[in-house]
Amino acid sequence: MRDRVLQLLAEVARGAATPADALDRLAWLPVEDVGDGNGEDVFARLDHHRGIRQGQPEVVFGPGKTVPQLLEICRRFRDRGDGFLVTRLTEEGRDALTAEFERGQRNDAARTFHLPGAEHDPPQVRGPVLVVTGGTGDIPVAEEAVVTAAAFGNPVERLYDVGVAGLHRILGHVEELRRATVVIVVAGMEGALPSVVGGLVACPVVAVPTSVGYGASFGGVAPLLGMLNSCAAGITVVNIDNGFGAACAATRINQLSGARHP
Numbered sequence: 001m002r003d004r005v006l007q008l009l010a011e012v013a014r015g016a017a018t019p020a021d022a023l024d025r026l027a028w029l030p031v032e033d034v035g036d037g038n039g040e041d042v043f044a045r046l047d048h049h050r051g052i053r054q055g056q057p058e059v060v061f062g063p064g065k066t067v068p069q070l071l072e073i074c075r076r077f078r079d080r081g082d083g084f085l086v087t088r089l090t091e092e093g094r095d096a097l098t099a100e101f102e103r104g105q106r107n108d109a110a111r112t113f114h115l116p117g118a119e120h121d122p123p124q125v126r127g128p129v130l131v132v133t134g135g136t137g138d139i140p141v142a143e144e145a146v147v148t149a150a151a152f153g154n155p156v157e158r159l160y161d162v163g164v165a166g167l168h169r170i171l172g173h174v175e176e177l178r179r180a181t182v183v184i185v186v187a188g189m190e191g192a193l194p195s196v197v198g199g200l201v202a203c204p205v206v207a208v209p210t211s212v213g214y215g216a217s218f219g220g221v222a223p224l225l226g227m228l229n230s231c232a233a234g235i236t237v238v239n240i241d242n243g244f245g246a247a248c249a250a251t252r253i254n255q256l257s258g259a260r261h262p
Helices: 002-013 019-026 050-054 067-080 091-100 136-151 174-179 193-198 215-228 243-254
Strands: 031-035 042-047 084-087 105-107 112-115 129-133 156-159 182-187 205-209
Touching: 002 019, 031 067, 042 067, 067 084, 067 091, 067 112, 084 136, 091 105, 091 112, 105 136, 112 136, 129 136, 129 174, 129 243, 136 156, 136 182, 136 205, 136 243, 156 174, 182 193, 182 243, 193 205, 193 215, 205 215, 205 243
Parallel strands: 129 156, 129 182, 182 205
Antiparallel strands: 031 042, 084 112, 105 112
């Protein structure tokens, strides 16, 4: 979004666009009301300035929206050339978006749908984000993190099923861990894996507790508390099953440096 505004200002400066043209194009930028067409039943107000303010665009949260509402919201983003990311979609929602947007990328494990926007200069990041899981059961939450981080311009790597029940599995991948700029660790059960990873790397670690586990895990509360009480200093913890939030945090960290990843 920032690149588009800068490009527009450059066009005005060199005479390729008039101030009136620029005004018309900027009129799309702030907040766009989306409703039934008569202006009375607005069901969404799209925040087109979020990419300028925060560096990442608004993401569409799937639950609570009807299929027609989802389609109309996504059409508005598509028509601007921005693309969109939708999270926590039902199968019905994924099917509808797949039929409407042929260039979109559907991920059933993550319950996401991503339509890339117009080509712009990629964001400047420090390096790869590595997404790690304790077990195969944590993959849906991890994939939400993967899709979100990639949509926000991060190079992403995966390292799955390396939990502490077989500690040798992660010890065989120390080089991947140390190559990462940010590590997102997704784990359920007792939530011990972020402590292990936090003791092996110098980069930021974002921990994601999942609701995967037996009865005493209390739907993810046990790993949440375990991660909050980690003996590895400096670990950041997001909410239960919040792969999206972990990717947002990792993106902000990864974009702090001006060095561009090759």
